[in-house]
Amino acid sequence: MQQAFIKQSEPLVSMAGSSSKMTIYPSYFLQGMPGTAEDLFLRKGVADKLLAIAAQLPEGRKLVLIDGWRSLETQRFIYTQTVAQFRKAGHSEEKIKKEMPGFVAYPSTDPAKPAPHQTGAAIDLTLADEKGWLEMGTDFDDFTEVAYLDYYEGKTELSPKERQARDNRRRLKQLMEDAGFTHNPSEWWHYSYGDRSWAQAHHETQLYGGIVPER
Numbered sequence: 099m100q101q102a103f104i105k106q107s108e109p110l111v112s113m114a115g116s117s118s119k120m121t122i123y124p125s126y127f128l129q130g131m132p133g134t135a136e137d138l139f140l141r142k143g144v145a146d147k148l149l150a151i152a153a154q155l156p157e158g159r160k161l162v163l164i165d166g167w168r169s170l171e172t173q174r175f176i177y178t179q180t181v182a183q184f185r186k187a188g189h190s191e192e193k194i195k196k197e198m199p200g201f202v203a204y205p206s207t208d209p210a211k212p213a214p215h216q217t218g219a220a221i222d223l224t225l226a227d228e229k230g231w232l233e234m235g236t237d238f239d240d241f242t243e244v245a246y247l248d249y250y251e252g253k254t255e256l257s258p259k260e261r262q263a264r265d266n267r268r269r270l271k272q273l274m275e276d277a278g279f280t281h282n283p284s285e286w287w288h289y290s291y292g293d294r295s296w297a298q299a300h301h302e303t304q305l306y307g308g309i310v311p312e313r
């Protein structure tokens with residue numbers, strides 16, 4: 099029997115031009131991936147939370163939204179491409195199996211067990227100021243341990259650039275967690291509100307299921 103997600107009827111809304119303190123950088127569209135659009139969509143409730151975070155940012159600071167709702171086609175493409183990259187880099191099949199769930203979720207055709215971005219409740223994002231994206235220590239989608247959210251925590255010998263990255267990751271985490279989002283320990287850029295990992299972290303019921311309009 100299909101699980102009833104209590105906010106499943108909530109619409110996806112466009113984030114393009116939604117706030118002067120928020121920009122979109124639809125990375126997968128810009129990389130020419132299949133199933134992408136030159137816009138970024140999120141569940142209305144998730145979008146409202148991000149708009150509230152953006153509104154409280156200091157002058158000159160912005161949120162940069164990199165990816166939100168993701169089609170099955172795009173999730174499949176990223177998954178397949180990343181497995182191929184890991185194999186090319188010489189990673190063992192055991193290492194790939196262990197690391198993939200943290201870096202790229204398995205593409206699901208079951209709306210009751212969706213990959214996080216298929217729900218429209220997961221967001222990849224960063225912070226920017228007048229000079230550009232803030233230092234975070236790695237690029238977006240750098241699938242190495244340096245991207246782990248806590249990578250710089252507990253390290254005593256940090257360069258000035260690494261200290262900046264640690265502090266900026268902390269800033270983003272604080273903003274997101276204060277608004278009720280949950281983080282992905284493997285990726286400093288990935289947060290969610292209302293999907294399965296959020297439900298597990300908050301001892302709540304998952305609010306949103308997948309939106310899988312494709313074959």
Ligand SMILES: C[C@@H](N)C(=O)N[C@H](C)C(=O)O
Binds near residue numbers: 199214222239282285
């Ligand atoms: C692919 C990356 N940007 C991402 O979103 N990873 C998480 C784990 C996902 O695919 O849900």
Ligand SMILES: [Zn+2]
Binds near residue numbers: 215287289
């Ligand atoms: Zn993500």
